[in-house]
Amino acid sequence: xxxxxxxxxxxxxxxxxxxxxxxxxxxxxxxxxxxxxxxxxxxxxxxxxxxxxxxxxxxxxxxxxxxxxxxxxxxxxxxxxxxxxxxxxxxxxxxxxxxxxxxxxxxxxxxxxxxxxxxxxxxxxxxxxxxxxxxxxxxxxxxxxxxxxxxxxxxxxxxxxxxxxxxxxxxxxxxxxxxxxxxxxxxxxxxxxxxxxxxxxxxxxxxxxxxxxxxxxxxxxxxxxxxxxxxxxxxxxxxxxxxxxxxxxxxxxxxxxxxxxxxxxxxxxxxxxxxxxxxxxxxxxxxxxxxxxxxxxxxxxxxxxxxxxxxxxxxxxxxxxxxxxxxxxxxxxxxxxxxxxxxxxxxxxxxxxxxxxxxxxxxxxxxxxxxxxxxxx
Ligand SMILES: Cc1ncc(COP(=O)(O)O)c(C=O)c1O
Numbered sequence: 001x002x003x004x005x006x007x008x009x010x011x012x013x014x015x016x017x018x019x020x021x022x023x024x025x026x027x028x029x030x031x032x033x034x035x036x037x038x039x040x041x042x043x044x045x046x047x048x049x050x051x052x053x054x055x056x057x058x059x060x061x062x063x064x065x066x067x068x069x070x071x072x073x074x075x076x077x078x079x080x081x082x083x084x085x086x087x088x089x090x091x092x093x094x095x096x097x098x099x100x101x102x103x104x105x106x107x108x109x110x111x112x113x114x115x116x117x118x119x120x121x122x123x124x125x126x127x128x129x130x131x132x133x134x135x136x137x138x139x140x141x142x143x144x145x146x147x148x149x150x151x152x153x154x155x156x157x158x159x160x161x162x163x164x165x166x167x168x169x170x171x172x173x174x175x176x177x178x179x180x181x182x183x184x185x186x187x188x189x190x191x192x193x194x195x196x197x198x199x200x201x202x203x204x205x206x207x208x209x210x211x212x213x214x215x216x217x218x219x220x221x222x223x224x225x226x227x228x229x230x231x232x233x234x235x236x237x238x239x240x241x242x243x244x245x246x247x248x249x250x251x252x253x254x255x256x257x258x259x260x261x262x263x264x265x266x267x268x269x270x271x272x273x274x275x276x277x278x279x280x281x282x283x284x285x286x287x288x289x290x291x292x293x294x295x296x297x298x299x300x301x302x303x304x305x306x307x308x309x310x311x312x313x314x315x316x317x318x319x320x321x322x323x324x325x326x327x328x329x330x331x332x333x334x335x336x337x338x339x340x341x342x343x344x345x346x347x348x349x350x351x352x353x354x355x356x357x358x359x360x361x362x363x364x365x366x367x368x369x370x371x372x373x374x375x376x377x
Contacts, residue, residue: 097148
């Protein structure tokens with residue numbers, strides 16, 4: 001168990017912030033790294049050519065360590081939508097085939113597939129997940145010979161319903177389907193082993209559980225897709241781009257690995273130091289330790305929520321870091337507003353109260369939530 005790490009964050013004592021699934025707060029170390037990063041651009045003559053390359057590579061390696069992937073397969077992207085769109089650009093869907101997604105899945109992982117189905121033919125299926133259950137069997141039952149792509153996450157973003165991605169990968173292998181993941185609601189908090197899950201594409205926006213600045217994220221691309229087509233044809237991803245004075249000696253060759261899929265201006269001097277600081281801290285905590293800590297605390301919290309008449313997704317059906325709880329009949333429509341008046345912050349998605357604490361929380365936060373819910377409900 002990792003003790004509360006509240007001292008690393010700038011969260012006032014009277015704020016109970018239980019909303020990592022909405023927005024992870026930046027640690028003080030991340031703010032100060034970004035502050036230094038912004039200042040670099042005040043003195044552009046101090047920027048060196050390696051500043052365009054080395055910090056990004058360090059960030060790729062740190063992310064790769066967190067998900068057990070090969071750092072060469074990691075591209076820098078600004079958003080989950082960018083990563084899914086890259087998958088759309090590089091996969092095909094024949095008429096009569098489908099992309100399998102979940103009902104209530106996050107829009108950034110639905111709209112790109114809809115556009116693909118308009119481009120290629122085929123359909124986008126959205127499979128409902130029965131309330132209170134993990135989503136694995138719903139996904140496995142829906143995979144057929146007509147499945148071309150399965151596009152899910154490790155948990156459903158509304159209620160935390162868990163998806164066993166190793167089982168899904170095995171089912172994809174049986175029918176020859178590609179696996180395209182959005183891990184925005186789990187990477188950094190829920191352990192995952194890419195060597196076992198073998199995603200074709202896997203994206204994670206950085207601003208939630210990876211505790212990174214907004215507009216930063218990672219896209220993993222499997223070796224068989226690394227010769228694919230990026231969304232952008234920038235200069236820095238091309239071979240020998242380090243030779244700034246020779247950039248107009250155009251080349252059709254790219255830098256190796258997944259670098260070709262990097263977003264434009266990926267060097268991001270202001271934010272990249274913050275990305276590195278955040279991922280170093282997560283690596284130091286250890287995702288396994290972090291997950292075990294959050295799981296144990298959340299499991300206690302769920303018992304207390306149940307005693308108040310809420311119906312949290314059972315422990316074995318959800319990601320341990322993520323609580324989704326149904327509200328009792330008669331819960332006021334302005335529940336979230338009433339909680340925020342008491343400086344208690346969480347969210348409601350798809351009819352579930354979404355409670356997603358992290359290491360900055362402590363017993364006082366949990367107690368305040370329970371007392372407030374007891375008063376209001
Ligand atoms: C599952 C999931 N993916 C992605 C995002 C963010 O999407 P994007 O990075 O495209 O803004 C969210 C935000 O809530 C999310 O819950």
